Amino acid sequence: MTAPVTTTGASAAPRTSAGPSPAPRPRRRVQHPGAIIAFVAPFGLLYLLFYVVPIGYAIYQSLLVVEREGTFGEATEVFGGLTQYALVFQNEPFWTSVGRVLAFGVVQVPIMLGLALLFALLLDSPLLRGKKFFRLAFFVPYAVPGVIAAIMWGFLFSPNLSPFQELTRNVDFLGADLVLWSIANVVTWVFVGYNMLIIYSSLLAIPAEIYEAAVLDGAGQGRIAWSIKIPLVRPALILTAIFSIIGTLQLLAEPQVFRSFSSAVTSTYTPNMTIYATSSIPNVNLAAAFSVVLALATFILSFTFLRITRKKAEA
Amino acid sequence: MSAAIDTDAAHGSIGSEAPIGRTRGGAAPAGRGPRERFVPRAGAMLVMGVFTLYFLIPIWWLLVASTKDRADFLGTDPLWFADFAFFDNVAALFAYRDGVYLKWMLNSVLYAGLGALVATLLAAMCGYALAKYRFPGRETIFNVVLGGVLVPATALALPLFLLFSRVELTNTFWAVFLPSVVSPFGVYLTRVFAEASVPDELLEASRLDGAGEVRTFFTVSIRLMFPALVTVYLFQFVAIWNNFFLPLIMLRSEELFPVTFGLYAWNSSINQFPELRSFVLVGALLSIIPLIVTFLLLQRYWRTGLGTGALK
Numbered sequence: 001m002t003a004p005v006t007t008t009g010a011s012a013a014p015r016t017s018a019g020p021s022p023a024p025r026p027r028r029r030v031q032h033p034g035a036i037i038a039f040v041a042p043f044g045l046l047y048l049l050f051y052v053v054p055i056g057y058a059i060y061q062s063l064l065v066v067e068r069e070g071t072f073g074e075a076t077e078v079f080g081g082l083t084q085y086a087l088v089f090q091n092e093p094f095w096t097s098v099g100r101v102l103a104f105g106v107v108q109v110p111i112m113l114g115l116a117l118l119f120a121l122l123l124d125s126p127l128l129r130g131k132k133f134f135r136l137a138f139f140v141p142y143a144v145p146g147v148i149a150a151i152m153w154g155f156l157f158s159p160n161l162s163p164f165q166e167l168t169r170n171v172d173f174l175g176a177d178l179v180l181w182s183i184a185n186v187v188t189w190v191f192v193g194y195n196m197l198i199i200y201s202s203l204l205a206i207p208a209e210i211y212e213a214a215v216l217d218g219a220g221q222g223r224i225a226w227s228i229k230i231p232l233v234r235p236a237l238i239l240t241a242i243f244s245i246i247g248t249l250q251l252l253a254e255p256q257v258f259r260s261f262s263s264a265v266t267s268t269y270t271p272n273m274t275i276y277a278t279s280s281i282p283n284v285n286l287a288a289a290f291s292v293v294l295a296l297a298t299f300i301l302s303f304t305f306l307r308i309t310r311k312k313a314e315a
Numbered sequence: 316m317s318a319a320i321d322t323d324a325a326h327g328s329i330g331s332e333a334p335i336g337r338t339r340g341g342a343a344p345a346g347r348g349p350r351e352r353f354v355p356r357a358g359a360m361l362v363m364g365v366f367t368l369y370f371l372i373p374i375w376w377l378l379v380a381s382t383k384d385r386a387d388f389l390g391t392d393p394l395w396f397a398d399f400a401f402f403d404n405v406a407a408l409f410a411y412r413d414g415v416y417l418k419w420m421l422n423s424v425l426y427a428g429l430g431a432l433v434a435t436l437l438a439a440m441c442g443y444a445l446a447k448y449r450f451p452g453r454e455t456i457f458n459v460v461l462g463g464v465l466v467p468a469t470a471l472a473l474p475l476f477l478l479f480s481r482v483e484l485t486n487t488f489w490a491v492f493l494p495s496v497v498s499p500f501g502v503y504l505t506r507v508f509a510e511a512s513v514p515d516e517l518l519e520a521s522r523l524d525g526a527g528e529v530r531t532f533f534t535v536s537i538r539l540m541f542p543a544l545v546t547v548y549l550f551q552f553v554a555i556w557n558n559f560f561l562p563l564i565m566l567r568s569e570e571l572f573p574v575t576f577g578l579y580a581w582n583s584s585i586n587q588f589p590e591l592r593s594f595v596l597v598g599a600l601l602s603i604i605p606l607i608v609t610f611l612l613l614q615r616y617w618r619t620g621l622g623t624g625a626l627k
Contacts, residue, residue, distance in 0.1 A: 039441060119363070
């Protein structure tokens with residue numbers, strides 16, 4: 001993931017000045033090199049500074065260990081190879097938290113996308129009236145930041161302050177058994193409408209003629225949805241699934257907020273919370289190693305998902 | 316680590332999008348009796364009705380709660396109004412600790428409003444260049460940027476913190492603002508959009524008129540790309556407004572907090588200071604109203620943009 005910008009700089013140099021050029025094949029001169037640099041360089045530079053360099057620096061930090069001369073000696077960072085990574089793999093709370101968000105994702109992502117798909121299909125069907133209202137009503141939660149949504153639901157789940165006390169007094173939504181799924185509810189509440197709209201946009205792009213033959217054959221709405229619409233919105237479903245998987249592994253704001261409502265949410269409840277807790281010890285080298293492992297795991301999971309869905313589509 | 320999103324398929328997909336929502340009256344099977352269609356219709360309305368309650372009740376509850384004083388909040392029906400104390404609550408919120416809440420709102424407007432503006436402009440310039448000029452390394456740059464789309468903001472927070480600590484810029488405005496002005500998704504979207512909606516002939520015509528490249532971009536191209544720019548702006552705005560990890564790890568001084576993070580901080584100490592509860596609820600309501608209004612006003616634009624991002 002290096003050198004996105006340098007290539008521009010090099011290519012932008014005018015090639016005409018090369019005197020005795022043998023010119024093996026005529027290459028088209030780049031037109032408007034100055035403008036290209038002016039357009040690409042600002043973003044390129046900032047991308048380099050705030051995406052590429054931090055990632056490189058985190059990897060570098062993850063390879064260091066802190067050494068002290070004696071108990072109270074000055075701490076120095078020295079190269080430690082993969083020492084931090086060995087610690088990552090022995091760190092039980094971290095892997096528990098990884099397992100927790102995976103379980104979360106396996107349950108929450110299909111429910112959320114299933115609901116989003118159902119709503120999108122209903123919006124796209126002739127069965128519904130007041131489509132515009134439903135579309136907006138379902139999307140509004142997306143405008144609520146995760147932190148605020150978690151605060152609201154924290155109150156709604158609480159045994160004493162909730163409007164649904166008959167329920168919340170009898171079911172301990174904030175207890176150790178259920179709190180993960182209460183958080184899943186917050187995430188679902190925020191993101192269903194957003195995913196619904198992505199799927200709905202892609203349903204709208206299907207030309208109406210495609211349905212004509214099916215309608216002539218007497219296919220009902222359910223059949224049309226199942227056999228025509230769902231296969232055609234596959235790409236949108238895959239896209240939303242990948243972003244949901246990434247989001248799940250990165251879970252942070254909602255459980256962090258829930259810590260003030262539920263003692264069952266520990267400081268290492270999700271991988272990102274572990275990273276934060278570790279960095280504020282402070283043990284930045286180990287936190288950096290956690291970060292690298294989590295980023296890799298995210299990439300691997302997204303790519304695996306993409307692979308599997310692609311293969312199925314080809315089969 | 317190259318692109319996971321299929322770039323080829325994404326190109327030029329907007330052209331096919333033109334007839335959205337107009338010609339389609341739905342593929343209603345003609346000639347079916349009304350009785351036959353009643354059950355699925357009622358079922359569909361029922362499902363949507365129930366979920367409308369699910370999506371709106373929490374916001375309704377927040378609205379009602381923020382109009383109540385402390386006694387009514389505990390003693391009256393949580394889903395209906397009691398004595399209307401909304402303005403008293405707002406006044407108390409604004410006065411608390413010398414108006415720190417207003418300071419947070421202002422911070423959020425700067426981080427998100429200004430940050431998203433800069434991000435959109437930078438992304439549009441880069442995406443436009445990648446779409447409209449031929450130069451070596453073009454695809455490489457695009458693929459590297461696309462890799463960045465898949466890097467979630469939270470994954471960058473710690474690396475950014477390590478970097479900013481190195482130059483001793485943590486706990487400053489810039490620690491949150493600068494990383495926010497980079498939007499790889501914006502480059503992706505504006506490139507796809509510029510390819511489909513900025514015709515080469517128009518650029519040639521502008522060149523013949525003697526306009527420079529940069530000027531052409533700002534006077535001609537940027538207008539044609541406007542729907543994509545609104546989309547990029549909105550999503551970057553929401554991303555910055557919602558960003559939690561970056562302020563959590565970077566900021567220590569209360570006066571630098573964005574509003575969501577400030578509310579989080581208050582909410583975390585409700586157990587010690589119960590009077591904060593009312594401030595958290597009223598503050599939460601006030602902080603989401605601008606977002607909801609913006610989304611509703613600009614929906615024509617972002618809906619087009621959403622389709623562009625998802626169509627492949």
